[in-house]
Amino acid sequence: MILHTVNKSPYADQTLLSCLRAASEKDTLLLIEDGVYGALKGGEYSALVESAAPRILVLAPDLEARGLLDKLSTTIATVDYAGFVELTVTHDKVVSWF
Amino acid sequence: MKSFLIITRRSPYGTSYGKEALDAVLMASAFVPVSLLFLDDGVFQIKQHQDADCIEIKDYSPTFAVLEQYDVKNIYVSASSLQHRGLTEKDLVLDVEVISDARIANLLDTNAVVLSF
Amino acid sequence: MHCIDTDREGYLKDLSDWSADVAVQLAESESLTLTDNHWEVIHLIRDFYMKYKISPTMRVLVRQVRDKLGVEKGRSFHLLTLFPDNPLKRLSKIAGLPKPPNCD
Numbered sequence: 001m002i003l004h005t006v007n008k009s010p011y012a013d014q015t016l017l018s019c020l021r022a023a024s025e026k027d028t029l030l031l032i033e034d035g036v037y038g039a040l041k042g043g044e045y046s047a048l049v050e051s052a053a054p055r056i057l058v059l060a061p062d063l064e065a066r067g068l069l070d071k072l073s074t075t076i077a078t079v080d081y082a083g084f085v086e087l088t089v090t091h092d093k094v095v096s097w098f
Numbered sequence: 099m100k101s102f103l104i105i106t107r108r109s110p111y112g113t114s115y116g117k118e119a120l121d122a123v124l125m126a127s128a129f130v131p132v133s134l135l136f137l138d139d140g141v142f143q144i145k146q147h148q149d150a151d152c153i154e155i156k157d158y159s160p161t162f163a164v165l166e167q168y169d170v171k172n173i174y175v176s177a178s179s180l181q182h183r184g185l186t187e188k189d190l191v192l193d194v195e196v197i198s199d200a201r202i203a204n205l206l207d208t209n210a211v212v213l214s215f
Numbered sequence: 216m217h218c219i220d221t222d223r224e225g226y227l228k229d230l231s232d233w234s235a236d237v238a239v240q241l242a243e244s245e246s247l248t249l250t251d252n253h254w255e256v257i258h259l260i261r262d263f264y265m266k267y268k269i270s271p272t273m274r275v276l277v278r279q280v281r282d283k284l285g286v287e288k289g290r291s292f293h294l295l296t297l298f299p300d301n302p303l304k305r306l307s308k309i310a311g312l313p314k315p316p317n318c319d
Contacts, residue, residue: 124269124272128272128274156268157268158268160266160267160268161267161268161269163266163267164266164267164269164271164275167271167275167278167279168272168275
């Protein structure tokens with residue numbers, strides 16, 4: 001059980017796509033920093049992210065900073081910093097994609 | 099006088115390119131006619147409701163509203179960049195002209211100097 | 216007199232420390248006595264900074280003063296009389312704003 005983090009916008013960078021190819025359904029993918037742009041609804045990558053194998057979460061403060069609370073895909077849940085820490089504890093390892 | 103087109107293509111907080119593009123627009127506008135184009139992830143710089151205090155960064159999206167005072171009247175946003183990201187003109191903090199890829203090609207042609215950030 | 220926390224050039228370190236009393240003290244350190252004519256420009260530049268999060272250039276400041284306070288005051292000469300030598304710098308300092316960039 002792996003916690004993946006992605007911190008790049010899928011609209012500018014291949015990092016999210018690489019991560020999704022490597023992640024399995026047992027895993028969790030947390031979108032952080034510019035990675036939160038991957039959690040938008042109605043965008044080019046929305047369908048891909050919404051149907052991805054791992055569970056997808058997004059870091060709330062990074063989402064809020066970028067003004068995206070009103071654009072969050074309905075299938076994606078948010079976590080705060082405390083939730084992030086908990087995820088790192090409940091998963092066997094963390095893989096950072098950056 | 100040579101006209102400048104400044105293209106801003108990066109998201110607002112991951113790098114400093116966006117802020118640097120804005121500074122370049124403000125400075126150049128004192129000397130030459132300047133147009134500004136938001137392209138690719140640059141459109142996220144003028145997304146409404148930003149609050150970078152959450153991540154302890156200065157939110158510079160309010161500064162774009164000053165451009166009119168600096169005689170920067172031509173502010174463009176790529177229609178395809180908005181559409182790919184599920185955004186519309188209504189999601190933006192600024193009055194802008196949403197333009198096609200063909201218009202963008204035309205802007206690159208007609209401006210003497212093009213700076214991309 | 217309260218001790219005001221400024222940098223070496225006299226600009227407030229923490230912009231939220233600003234008050235009318237602080238402005239009076241900052242003006243005294245510049246050997247200026249504030250009149251109504253000073254105050255209206257101080258409020259104008261503070262409003263500008265709060266709204267746009269940047270300091271205006273001298274050119275933009277003059278235009279703002281002209282638009283908000285009238286043609287008579289909207290001249291570099293009026294600002295130079297109020298804040299001699301370098302109006303933008305002295306005004307920014309007294310208004311509790313950061314040192315303006317040097318590019319105008």
